[in-house]
Amino acid sequence: MSDTAVKITTRPNGPFRVEGPITLINVDGQEIDLTGKPAVSLCRCGASVNKPFCDGTHSKIGFQAAEAAVAAEQK
Numbered sequence: 001m002s003d004t005a006v007k008i009t010t011r012p013n014g015p016f017r018v019e020g021p022i023t024l025i026n027v028d029g030q031e032i033d034l035t036g037k038p039a040v041s042l043c044r045c046g047a048s049v050n051k052p053f054c055d056g057t058h059s060k061i062g063f064q065a066a067e068a069a070v071a072a073e074q075k
């Protein structure tokens with residue numbers, strides 16, 4: 001992986017951890033200031049009150065990511 005590549009890691013039943021030189025644009029087309037943040041965690045459950053960032057609410061609501069839910073149903 002090069003130094004300029006973006007790395008996205010899926011956290012189990014949690015956010016996407018995004019590392020690398022990223023630009024994050026909100027729905028209004030404005031850039032979100034990520035100064036001093038070499039990595040961010042983006043909410044995947046939809047319940048964060050600090051969207052688009054994860055605030056840990058996923059663990060309080062028992063969020064299960066799709067792949068985990070599918071695996072559980074196959075058992």
Ligand code: FES
Pocket residue numbers: 013014015016042043044045046047048053054055056057058059
């Ligand atoms: S993934 Fe963490 S609050 Fe949504």
